[in-house]
Amino acid sequence: MRSGWWCQVAAQKVGVKSSEELVVGLDLKSCEPIMGVKFVEIDFLDETQFLEFENSLDTKFNIILSDMAPNSTGHKKTDNLQIMALVEAASDFAIKYLKQDGCFVAKVLDAGPGPEVQRLVNKKFEKVINFKPKASRSDSSERYLVAIGYKE
Numbered sequence: 001m002r003s004g005w006w007c008q009v010a011a012q013k014v015g016v017k018s019s020e021e022l023v024v025g026l027d028l029k030s031c032e033p034i035m036g037v038k039f040v041e042i043d044f045l046d047e048t049q050f051l052e053f054e055n056s057l058d059t060k061f062n063i064i065l066s067d068m069a070p071n072s073t074g075h076k077k078t079d080n081l082q083i084m085a086l087v088e089a090a091s092d093f094a095i096k097y098l099k100q101d102g103c104f105v106a107k108v109l110d111a112g113p114g115p116e117v118q119r120l121v122n123k124k125f126e127k128v129i130n131f132k133p134k135a136s137r138s139d140s141s142e143r144y145l146v147a148i149g150y151k152e
């Protein structure tokens with residue numbers, strides 16, 4: 001299955017009307033071209049690939065969204081540790097690349113982002129909530145960390 005669904009919605013929300021790339025998306029998996037989206041196929045946890053991606057950036061962002069999640073192993077502790085590594089990498093990225101007052105959203109599982117990331121995010125944003133969307137199945141461990149008002 002391809003990725004890019006969130007990029008498509010983000011491009012609509014931003015109101016992309018030309019080929020100017022106002023949205024940047026990344027995933028391990030490829031994505032069909034979407035107008036207004038620069039898509040990069042990388043492993044966000046791979047240092048070499050990440051540095052190459054980082055070097056291609058020439059702007060900061062208003063919003064950074066991470067829906068990254070590893071394939072479930074069926075072992076809750078392992079799944080939580082894997083997603084916590086992704087949340088930590090995403091929050092480090094957000095803290096480096098968000099504009100003042102920007103927002104950060106990251107998928108976490110019910111274990112949350114981990115105490116260090118939670119502390120850092122609480123310190124760097126005006127408001128932080130743990131959110132379970134109505135669309136998320138009640139038996140799913142899916143949760144989102146929503147952080148609003150980045151303080152540069």
Ligand SMILES: C[S@@+](CC[C@H](N)C(=O)[O-])C[C@H]1O[C@@H](n2cnc3c(N)ncnc32)[C@H](O)[C@@H]1O
Nearest residue numbers: 003004005006027028029043044045067068069
């Ligand atoms: C729940 S899906 C999210 C789909 C996404 N919302 C979309 O619109 O396509 C989780 C995604 O995280 C990606 N992922 C997992 N680990 C990753 C990593 N280390 N680097 C980049 N993407 C990763 C997977 O490839 C998968 O597409």
